Amino acid sequence: MTDLSLSEFYDAVEAEGRPLLTADEFARRLEESQADADEALTRLADQGLLERVDVENDPVVWYPTEWGELASRERVVVFPERREIVVDRPTQYTQARLSQFAHLVDTTGTEPGTRGYLYRIRPEDVWSAPFDGVADLILTMRGIFPRRYEGLEEWVESQWKRANRFRLDTHEDGYTVLTAATDDLMGNVAMEKLDDDAIRAPISDTEAWVNEDAIAGIKRTLYEAGYPVVDDRDLERGDPIDADLTTELREYQQSWVDSFLEKQAGVLVGPPGSGKTVAALGALAEVGGETLILVPSRELAGQWREEIARHTTVDPEHVGEYHGGQKQLRPITIATYQIAGMDRHRRLFDEREWGLIVFDEAHHVPAPVFRQSAALQSKHRLGLTATPVRESDDETDIYTLIGPPLGTDWSALFDAGFVAEPEVELRYLPWDDDMAENEWASAQGRERHVLAGSNPRKVEETRKLLADHDGKALVFVDYLDQGEAIADELDAAFVSGETPHHRRERLFESFRTGERDALVVSRVGDEGIDLPNAELAVVASGLGGSRRQGAQRAGRTMRPVGRAEVVVLATHGTREEEFARKQMRHLAEKGVRVHETVVGADEPDAGDAEAETGNNEAEAGDDEVEASSDELEASTDEAEPSDDAASE
Template identity: 40%
Template structure:
């Protein structure tokens, strides 16, 4: 019997013994195809899912690679049913292909005729097919390329899409690598995306996803539409493209609530694309305003639901999704897989950290005792009120002050979910604040003041969760968040991961009201980061020493 850190169970769960000397290596290899479900102190539970296996297969990992990981680290023999299940599940990927016939028609083809017969009998797939010219081929309606991929994934038969892409209107885009160059993992991400045609690149916050986007634009040399989370992000993309590529200001347009420019490279916000007027999407024409050859989806894990529907009609255009995590709290990872594309490249956070490209970070959960009066009020509250009461507990203010004092001289972000709490924190710390109501120009001014060190403490709402470049931030104090959101936790830690000039370790604090739902949600929030190899030290607020 081996003495490995894993126990593989017949229900496709995998237990990882955290204290085992090989635990980190096992975690690194396991994360390729398994998802972390629970991460208490000693034993972490992973689950091998169909989507995880198919994403791994699309990224170049075979069933034998995945089974070799389980066998190498497993303490007991891998159950035969799991081995068979993994092989058969992985083998489903690519049995069906979407391509074009000699006449340019979109077709669904399979060398496995019984499988093709099975899926085409599905009542949601039948209306998408218009003819059956041969036993191994069905003709797909021209508009249904995205929808049929969605429906096939739902019934467990993901199709590989080889139908090709419109090249778009050519537009010269080069990288200006005078005093920098794409890092090896960025180059690999660009190459694997280009070879696959469409798909998602997963990189940690601070690892240069924008540069991967610029590299993909340089590789495709075509008109490009870039979709981003907000106007501040749009301007950061513009500034980075002007700095890193041959593009000029006249070639880059901003399409947002403030500006409506359409140029060979256009950067638009998700909000403007999903804005409605009299029940219709008012800016839908942007998707066909130019002959786009590439569409880049920044922070694809935050893609609004309506954009999935719009994307289903864009399958003839190359699509690149950029994200730090494929986790979606709405469970629509399958739609990212089928409509944007499968995962093409994934670099583990700790691997990039070990190479010195992102800063090391220490994570702390600071537990705060509520005063008796607050505890009684909490106990008497309705269930739907309890999280807000715990998350905004006044007792957290003193701890925030203590942490700011402890890290005096560093660049500190204080992050909250609720606007009244953010007002209180800003007043208590005598620090400026940024919320959704802050005008874009004022946001940019405050972010720039923070970058230059003119201000050292900034209180922010969830608007700073994503796509904000604050390279000198070294401390984040998370006072409240969106319930148990794993993606938000990853984004907030990501604000700290730009490498520091002095090589210092960043500090990420989460303030938790002890013995409340605040504590329960925190455990779920931490799951994704635990999967990446981060652990949380529990501190007591009264002494800020390990509890």
């Protein structure tokens, strides 16, 4: 008992609900003898951490020496009936652990560093929690919560069991069978909710012959009903290919591969720079069957081809690309989602027996234009993404169509030094002049948002940031005029949807090799571009986009070595402030710390307003309509058609 910590005393004070404790009360809280409690309290008092006072009717009471420490420490309050957790001033450790089994709903408070956070545990959070068993999940909950909540733990156990109530298997005669754990589930859930064309014929009270073409719909429907399906079909394994990995996997990458091979399907969720592509190639070598790799752009297809050559022994002649630029079907084929989803091309992919399908940037899969490609099935399905969140709230489709999430929490990679944790700053700028502010104040709706995003002060602030920065930098914009103005100020190149494909590739290559140390990019830089050495990212506009877009842009600096810095510029006093916090949501959920700085109108470099917020996320109000950046190109003066679609 003598090794009692001050934190344990604080816990007892909060649990007791009063600021003073006797040794007897403290002993009862910790289930220790009063003598042991008194000895431990005396030791803390000798260290100056506690004070004691004699009371007439109670021999001695104890209280903290520094009341401010008690008032400013993290508090976790659980509402078990609602399955909600409110955390005041959460630590990075707590945020990372909560992100494994709970969904961040909202924040409260306005002052930096004082916000509280509301989490909710949904059924899908339990189904997709990255634990080997429900016991590990419950142990993690107990390590965060102030006490045990038996009712909540029972609910979590029941949800965990629901994830194994339906199963898809291949009959010995080759057709697919849906099996339910009970006849009640088959009759009252499957038969009632599935479309008529999904079931071909009943086999028994718990089994049914299902339509092979309706598998994706069956999985999605039962998932929405609260019963994620275990897919144990004997799917195609593909003709064998000769592929060995020439790069040694890090320990966590090997654990990703091992977990994937055990489950045979899943989505690897890891930060940019953590080596998801190399881990996927490790899985490819282990599976050893013909492989289809689906990507959102031609640029990314070319990068995958280079990575395969760099990290494996695969014969280059066995690797092909299939998109608007070229159409090669090879034992390892890299195709764009758009092409693979088109009826006239998909037949060719259906006819091939793929042993592994890799869905890169897997957050695209739920979008209608990409969903068709997800109907392609193989024994092994691996999704890769750093940001599975989608504004349309259908990210669960990713796990339904591909598999459950795999991987480790980001904070473990930061702590181990495998990925540089970004220093994220939300910098709020004044208007450049009264005329610009007055124009914004008199504008309405969309025009007001564009004016805030295009605040001329951002051009000068970007120039100052890059002047103080050593290393390569990316500047993200959503507006052509703004991008050209910043590029002129920096004497840098501007890459947008209007940049010809061949010039775009040359500019990216010159940035990678160090010939250029700065690029201004529009949405074409949000994903699918390998920019491994960008130490600084400046987000000058685009704060009306999605959380995923914000995390993608910040993620451009998250690499294994060196300093990683992200500065998000927002116009002070406008809705951009809320959007800035909202865009950092995914990073904040993963435990990344975010700072806020308010730049004074007369003191552009005022840094004393900076404060650490821990998890600076605030949901924007409902009065501004935002289009999902997965479905629409919102908030731009430019339209960037897919080069795959355009070339068709």
